[in-house]
Amino acid sequence: MDSRTLYDKLFDSHVVRHEADDTALLYIDRHLVHEVTSPQAFEGLRLAGRKPWRAQSIVATADHNTPTKDWALGIRDPVSRTQVETLDANIRAVGAKAYFPFLDRRQGIVHVIGPESGATLPGMTVVCGDSHTSTHGAFAALAFGIGTSEVEHVLATQCLLTKKAKSMLIRADGKLAPGVTAKDLILAIIGRIGTAGGTGYAIEFAGDTVRALSMEGRMTMCNMAIEAGARAGMIAVDERTLNYIQGRPLAPAGELWDRAAAYWRTLMSDPGATFDLTHTIDAASVRPQVTWGTSPEMVVSIEDRVPDPDRERDQSRRDWMERALTYMGLEPNTLITDIRIDKVFIGSCTNSRIEDLRQAAAMIRGRHIADNVKLALVVPGSGPVKAQAEAEGLDRVFRDAGFEWREPGCSMCLAMNDDRLEPGERCASTSNRNFEGRQGAGGRTHLVSPAMAAAAAVAGRFVDVRRLF
């Protein structure tokens, strides 16, 4: 038989039927649901008099809109509260495999709780009305974000109409320098291929750098595949994948585990499988990354300066850079290490897992945030992450350093709740998007790794974490 890519294997094993123009009807195993993109879908289902096809495929949580402090007071914004209550009512009406509602101790960001609960398994198709669903591809699942109409389509039919994407291999080899993380690696990749570089592709990340990453690091990489334009990112199964899953509440056990694991071990690209496009990255040369503009591809290393649009030949790109610099309030050629910050956010589905919090805590032990830092927030990705961090005493480390230790949720990644930047404020953030207004109207976001964000909080400006190792 022909050599097949991991993507081929995942896609082909879910095709229910082909339509005339090679559009495929694809079967969906796991449907993750949150409060923001689902109400209109449930309503559509009701209006059409349809029932969910397989409610047992649903795993739901409230995360985008929930507050991260004063939980005892409930959700005070009435519009947000309605949205969260609507999710409660919808799940009550149709049922689910698991539901982690607001205030539940297992509640958290949908892309953190999926893997953590064992709801995400290798070989699955995983969808969610959220573009960062690509995160789950770290488990050799075919995982991608969908819109609300498609959420309704999956609810009603357990399938999606889709076309197979082209395949891209991104191979990273070499050892990351101490202090350089998966976040820096993926930012460097996006800087190189651009935010549209992966449009129309499904990306497989491979190479010995990726193999050496923890599952947390792999999730960080796949999470930001969407920032590279690809709907899906994925990584082959290895023993580390299986070790992470074994024993999770929703994962198979006993004899079923053995059968599943035997199958999962086949989930990798065959030797000789061909890709439509391949990029290779020398990971050893990657330095800590900091974005300077309003797109994740506007990124440089901590040793660099803010780029000068005058050196850009392409007119439309120059205009774009100038607009970004104006928005960001930055002068060309400024040293990145001279950029002072007002706030720090450690959290989001990119970097809010236990390993991220450990890396951040390691930078601040025995230190304190700088005077010019008005607010430094740590928002764990889920209740279990928070509990684990507290068991390790990380909450104390953060609190002693002047950080606020919050309840789980999306928080200042998209600022739908009260956690946000005020106009003009500058933030070192471990999230994934630095678009205009993303963290609050007029807010200025610099994307960095957890270690870089924590070190910046202490220094009040960006610093090279490699010096601290």
Place this chain on the structure above:
Amino acid sequence: MEPFRIHTGIVAPLDRANVDTDAIIPKQFLKSIKRSGFGPNLFDEWRYLDRGEPGQDPSTRPRNSDFVLNHPRYHGASILLARRNFGCGSSREHAPWALLDYGFRALIAPSFADIFYNNCFKNGLLPIVLSENDVDRLFHAVKAFPGFRLTIDLDAQSVHTSDGQHAYRFHVEPFRKQCLLHGHDDIALTLAHADEIRAFETKRLAEQPWLA
């Protein structure tokens, strides 16, 4: 969904690359549990000078007269001309809902982000991909001629100027085209294959019982 066959309308030029869905409709408006009413907040941070919050009366808000949709000559525009990678970022379908609610029926750009592109078709909003050169030419034309209009014929897969002088062909997948031309409910189309889905599912869950 409203069918799309032939549409003629005023073209508004949004001369920026990489317009993301956060810019198309900022997050504070995603708290709504409805599909409609997003039009007044389309491009909210660019269109108004104050901070947008749900429930404001748009007529009382200060407008940014520099923003293209606030120029009187583009009043009533129903075709948006944009640059590459339009609709990148978040999967929010509120973005096409807001564009439609504002009055847009079609978008023209050199490229669109994947999820956004998909979401448009589900709502009867037609995203048209033309080459960078053709899009450039259209930007010049729109800026040069007030009241510049285009006619889009989905069945013929063509875009042309009202004098018929310039015509551009575009590609659209046959399945999507049929759905849009007829305003099909694609859930109903899929459910026509319910037996096949059921058979596939039964076999799959038998072979991989841990998925149940």
